[in-house]
Amino acid sequence: MSIVSGQTDDQGRDTTLMQQHGDAAEGFMPYEFSPTHASFAVDIIDRALSASADSWTAAAAVSAAPAGDELGDLTALRRELCRALTYSLHLGLGDEEPGCELNTDGNDLLPAVRDLPDPVILLWRAVADGVTQPAAIARFADLLWCRRDQRAGLHAGRAARAYLQLADTADIDMDTMENLLRAWTLARRISDTDLDGQTRDRLAQIARDTLTDRPGERPGILLPALAALARGPLRPKKGPPPADPIDVDDLLSRAADTCRRGRDATAVARYRRTGVQDSAVLEAIAREEAAAYFRDADDAPHPAVRMARLTAAAQIAHERGLGDLERDAARQMQNIDPASLGMRTFTASSTVPAYVVEPLLHGFTRPDRWQQAMDVFLHSDCPTGDIANLRAEAAANHSPLSRILRPVRFTGGLPRAAADTDADLEKQEMSFYADVLAENHGRLLATGLRRLADRYGIPAEDDLVDYLLTRGARDAALVRSLAKALRHFWHQDFESAIHLAVPKVETAARALLIELDEGIYRAESAKSVGGYPGLYALLTNLEALALDESWAFFFNWLLAGPWGANLRNDVSHGLPAPMTAAHAALVLRAVSVLAIVAGPVTTIRQDTSLRRDRDELMALLTSLTPATSPAGRRLNRLAGLIERVAWRLRLTQARRMQRRSPRSR
Structure with a gap:
C-alpha cells in the first residue's frame, strides 16, 4: 500500500494518492534502500517539516520536492517518505487510556509498521540519524520505537524530547497537546523520570493557564492534561513512590467547580476518585459532579434541551446513589410544560x-x-x-x-x-x-x-365461552374474561375492554410456564417478598423455550416494551394510554392467542395427569396461529x-x- 501525491512511475502511470497493500503484488516496484538516498531524504524531510508539523502538508512537499537526475527514479523513495509522514497521532479521550499514541497498527490505507520490509527501516534509520528539525526527529525516531528497532529505548527518548520541544515552542492548541502527551506517553514507556517530570510540569502549567484564563472552556485541552496528571509522577524502580510536586487535587477541584458540561464533570470526577477510599470524600465528589449536570441544564437554550440535560442529571444522580438530587431532577423535569418542548405531530394517510x-x-x-x-x-x-x-x-x-x-x-x-x-x-x-x-x-x-x-x-357471554372452549381453550375462567372484554368492545366501551383484557395476557403466560413445569416463582428473601415475575420476564421465558419470535415481539411491543405501545405498563400505572378501537382489537387478539393455548393452573395443580405433554405444548407455542382460513x-x-x-x-x-x-x- 502506498500514498503518493503528484508522481508518475517509470511507465508513466499516475500514482497520485494511490492506496494499496503489497507494492510488488500490485505492480509497483518495492523500495530498495541505497546510501545515496540518505542525504536527499534528510534534506527534503527537514525542509518539509521546518515550518509546520502538519504531516499531510509535509507529505505534499516531499512529493513536489525537485531532485537531480543523478539519483535516478525516486518514486519508491518518495512513496516511503510520504507513507512515514502519514501515520497519525491519536489522543486518548473519554474512557480511553490517557496519553497519545502513534497509530501504526495499519488500516485500509496504511500497512502496519511491524509488517514493513527491512529496506524501509534502513531508510528510517538514515533519516532519523540525519534530520535536525524537531518535527522530523519526533516522527522518525517514534516510528523506529514503534517498530521496536535496535536501540528502541534511545529512539523513544529522542522522540520524546523532540515532541516536548515542539510543545514548548507552539501555541496551546490540540497539536500542542498531542505532542506534549506523546512525549509524556513515551517517557512513561521507557521509565524516564526526568522526561516525565518535564512533561508533567508543562501539562500542569497548561492546566493552570486554562483554568485561570478561560475557566469552564477548552475541555479538549484541559481534560487530557488532567487525565495524565492524575496518574501521578513516575515511580522509580526502587524505593518509595515520590511525593507529587504538583498539586493535582487542587487543579481537579478547580476544574470540578468550573465545569459547565456534565460529561466533562464526569471525566474530572473519574480522575478525582482514583485511589480515594473515604466514603464522605467520594460522596462530595459525586455531588460536585451532579452539580455540573444541573448547571448544564440551567444553561439550556430551549426547554427540550433542558429536559435532555435534566434527564442526564437524574441518571448520574441515580448511578451515584444521590436520591435527593435524583428527585430534584425529576421534579424539575415534571415542571416543564410539554407544550414548550416544541414537539410536532407528523401524520400520513392513504386511501x-x-x-x-x-x-x-x-x-x-x-x-x-x-x-x-x-x-x-x-x-x-x-x-x-x-x-x-x-x-x-x-x-x-x-x-x-x-x-x-x-x-x-x-x-x-x-x-x-x-x-x-x-x-x-x-x-x-x-x-x-x-x-x-x-x-x-x-x-x-x-x-x-x-x-x-x-x-x-352481539354473542352472549356464555355462547362466547362455549365457542372459545370448542376452539381449544381449556381455562374457562380465562376465556370468560376474554368473552366479557369482547362484549365491552362490541358495546364500544374500548377502555373497559382494554383494562379487563390486558392483565389476562400475563395470566395466560404464567399458566403456560407453570404447565411447562418451569420454576418461575421468586421465593421470599431478606430484601423482597415472594411472587411471580412481571409480564416481560414471563414472555422472555416463554420465548426462550418455544414461543414464536414474531408473536413474542408483538406481545412485547403492544404491552411490555418501552419502544412500543406499552399498554400493560401504562394501564397498570394509570398513565395516559390509547383507548381506540384499533388498540382494543389488538389487545383482544393478544389475549385470544394465549388463551386458546393456556390451561387452568388450579386444575392442573389438583390433578397433574391433566398436564399436557411438554412437547405438545412446545409445538403449540411454536405455531400459535392455526392453519389460516x-x-x-x-x-x-x-x-x-x-x-x-x-x-x-x-x-x-x-x-x-x-x-x-x-x-x-
Whole structure:
C-alpha cells in the first residue's frame, strides 16, 4: 500500500494518492534502500517539516520536492517518505487510556509498521540519524520505537524530547497537546523520570493557564492534561513512590467547580476518585459532579434541551446513589410544560379503494353462523408481521443522523426511553415499522368485529365461552374474561375492554410456564417478598423455550416494551394510554392467542395427569396461529396492502421529522 501525491512511475502511470497493500503484488516496484538516498531524504524531510508539523502538508512537499537526475527514479523513495509522514497521532479521550499514541497498527490505507520490509527501516534509520528539525526527529525516531528497532529505548527518548520541544515552542492548541502527551506517553514507556517530570510540569502549567484564563472552556485541552496528571509522577524502580510536586487535587477541584458540561464533570470526577477510599470524600465528589449536570441544564437554550440535560442529571444522580438530587431532577423535569418542548405531530394517510377492502372483509359477515366468522379473527396472522421483515426494514432505514442524535420516546411529556446503543436503535426502528403494521391490522380487526356484531348480533357471554372452549381453550375462567372484554368492545366501551383484557395476557403466560413445569416463582428473601415475575420476564421465558419470535415481539411491543405501545405498563400505572378501537382489537387478539393455548393452573395443580405433554405444548407455542382460513388469508393480504401504501408515506414524514426535530421522535 502506498500514498503518493503528484508522481508518475517509470511507465508513466499516475500514482497520485494511490492506496494499496503489497507494492510488488500490485505492480509497483518495492523500495530498495541505497546510501545515496540518505542525504536527499534528510534534506527534503527537514525542509518539509521546518515550518509546520502538519504531516499531510509535509507529505505534499516531499512529493513536489525537485531532485537531480543523478539519483535516478525516486518514486519508491518518495512513496516511503510520504507513507512515514502519514501515520497519525491519536489522543486518548473519554474512557480511553490517557496519553497519545502513534497509530501504526495499519488500516485500509496504511500497512502496519511491524509488517514493513527491512529496506524501509534502513531508510528510517538514515533519516532519523540525519534530520535536525524537531518535527522530523519526533516522527522518525517514534516510528523506529514503534517498530521496536535496535536501540528502541534511545529512539523513544529522542522522540520524546523532540515532541516536548515542539510543545514548548507552539501555541496551546490540540497539536500542542498531542505532542506534549506523546512525549509524556513515551517517557512513561521507557521509565524516564526526568522526561516525565518535564512533561508533567508543562501539562500542569497548561492546566493552570486554562483554568485561570478561560475557566469552564477548552475541555479538549484541559481534560487530557488532567487525565495524565492524575496518574501521578513516575515511580522509580526502587524505593518509595515520590511525593507529587504538583498539586493535582487542587487543579481537579478547580476544574470540578468550573465545569459547565456534565460529561466533562464526569471525566474530572473519574480522575478525582482514583485511589480515594473515604466514603464522605467520594460522596462530595459525586455531588460536585451532579452539580455540573444541573448547571448544564440551567444553561439550556430551549426547554427540550433542558429536559435532555435534566434527564442526564437524574441518571448520574441515580448511578451515584444521590436520591435527593435524583428527585430534584425529576421534579424539575415534571415542571416543564410539554407544550414548550416544541414537539410536532407528523401524520400520513392513504386511501385504499372500497372494492379492494370490502371483499376482503366479507369473511366476518359471509358465513352462516357467527362462530365461523369469529374464526377469521382467531386465525389472523401476527399484527406486527414477521420478525425477520421487521429487522430487515430496521436495518434498511437506519438514518446516519439517528446515530448522532439518538431518538427518544416520550410519554406524557417526559422521556421514556432513549436509543443510546445500537441495539436500542434497532428496537426503536423495528418498533417504528411495527407501529404502521399493527395500526392497520388493528383497524381491520376492529372493523371486522364490528361488522360481525352488526350481521349476527352481539354473542352472549356464555355462547362466547362455549365457542372459545370448542376452539381449544381449556381455562374457562380465562376465556370468560376474554368473552366479557369482547362484549365491552362490541358495546364500544374500548377502555373497559382494554383494562379487563390486558392483565389476562400475563395470566395466560404464567399458566403456560407453570404447565411447562418451569420454576418461575421468586421465593421470599431478606430484601423482597415472594411472587411471580412481571409480564416481560414471563414472555422472555416463554420465548426462550418455544414461543414464536414474531408473536413474542408483538406481545412485547403492544404491552411490555418501552419502544412500543406499552399498554400493560401504562394501564397498570394509570398513565395516559390509547383507548381506540384499533388498540382494543389488538389487545383482544393478544389475549385470544394465549388463551386458546393456556390451561387452568388450579386444575392442573389438583390433578397433574391433566398436564399436557411438554412437547405438545412446545409445538403449540411454536405455531400459535392455526392453519389460516381463506378469509383469514384475505384479511392478512389486505393488512399487507394497506401497510405498503401507508408505510411509504409514514417513512417520508419520519425523515422530515428527523431533519427538523430528531430528538422528539
